[in-house]
Amino acid sequence: VPLLAQSVVRSTFRWGRIEQPSDWWLPGFALAAALAYAFWMYRKDAVELKPVAAKLLTFLRAVVLIGLFLLWLEPGIHRERETLQSSHVDILIDTSSSMSIADGSPDSGTGTARLTRALDTLSQPSFLETLRRRHEVRLFRFDRELKEIGRLPRLAEKSQDSDTRAAGDTPPDWLDDLSPSGEETRLGDALAHLAEQTQDHPAAAVFVISDGASNAGVSADDPGMLDRLKTSVYTLGIGQTDQPRNVGVERLEVVKRIYPGDPCRITGLLRHVRAEGASVDVELLVRPGSKAEDTGTGEQIATQRVTLPAEALVSVPFQHVFTDLGQFILCLRIRSEAGGDASDDFVEVPVEVVDRRNRVLLFAGGPTRDYQFARSVLWRDPTIEPDILLQTGQPGMSQEGKRILDRFPTSLAELAEYDVIFAFDPDWKQVPPDGQRLLEQWVAQQGGGLIVEAGVVHMGTALGGWTQDPDCKVIRDLLPVELQRNVGVTEVLAYSGAEAWPPAFTEEGWNAEYLWLKDTPEENVAAWESFEGIxxxxxxxxxxxxxxxxxxxGDPSLGTGDERPVYLAEQFYG
Structure with missing residues (x-):
């Protein structure tokens, strides 16, 4: 529907350099002085001329001076177009899926759907009719995109356009247009799109009806957004200020490839809101991969009853030994007395149980003692096939490995051949950025294992090393620790002392069975305590x-508690 507009064009003569009458004084005085000077000079120079010739020359010079003066004043015809357009107000209504939530008390989570409350607000005569006394009202829906759903003319113009929807006889298909089905709330994108549409005719005001902040697209907090809209934005928040009480499964952490007979560590993470002290039954289920559609079901292989602490995020560890080969789906399911949203009561992860030799890539910046020790041990292990990539190696060299590589894998297919990459202080700058991104995808999406050992040659280089290189950010993101950045020449990245100190294990370290030197916890502690140290x-x-x-x-001179240097750390990535 085009905006009603009336245009009036006015033409006026104006001097470009004269804005007001007082602007004449200075140029007028300058013109008078120039004419007087010209008259005086010609009167002296034309003594020998006839009077008629002298007067003619003086007149011509005066005409030239006056002509130049008039050109300097920039005369011209100025045309002004005055366009009168009808004022409009824009109302943006959030139709993301969260607007279907029925709010009641924070504990019950029951009540009236948020979108219904928004429609109730719009249907109030005092709201829309007050706006329509002076403005045309345009209504938009937004979630992933902005879409206009109707216009309401000014009350005086109600009968002028038969295609315009009017308040008071709202068509029922408006409810269809405002179904809460959007996957995202792109408030910033919606405002930016509206600013582009109205750049030549800004709205008198913009009203936003939503239940939350923008969660995708450009930020709605951009300080230049209001400048582009050229108007005021008013918000109407719908929803609860207190989050409903709820317990849900945040994620399930487990390696994607499992070997039969090996203890598999499985960790479930629960997140709760205002449910401290509630009891939750946490069930670990498994079912064949062929029954992927039977979500939230399976054979129960473990269960725990957890009392929720004050912390919002709760870790629930499990351990299971798979004996059958094939593809399976692990499901972590909760049964809670706290109630709340049932949509996050379970999370599923596919895993594969395979029986083959472990493929390991030993990736080393040089033949360090640690590299040589690990190479020899893995080569002698009948369950492991090690490949070698030694950055200082020469063509034709001999190493204890199945294959000797001369470059880092350049495709996901090549990386998928390995279960673990063991990196002994390599120079990551020699791995192209594309190769680094492939490594990140292999770890995050295919469950590849990455073990990184620090060293003084490459990781310990303060200036010019990969720890400071912007192109190696992907590698730094994979590590479980934050490295020193923007270091100076005199700063120390590696510590070396004259006295050996045993590692100070945390509770998680004592429970990590892959670090055990003996079969039982007590024997393992005794074995580590007998270790001289590092x-x-x-x-x-x-x-x-x-x-x-x-x-x-373990050196206490370097700090206490969490301030001590991290020696061993791990993280689940992906």
Missing amino acids: YSCHISRRAKPAAVVLAYF
């Missing part, structure tokens, strides 16, 4: 929030 470690900034610290460097 002399050096890499100095990182801190462990990342999602990381699990297994051990700190």
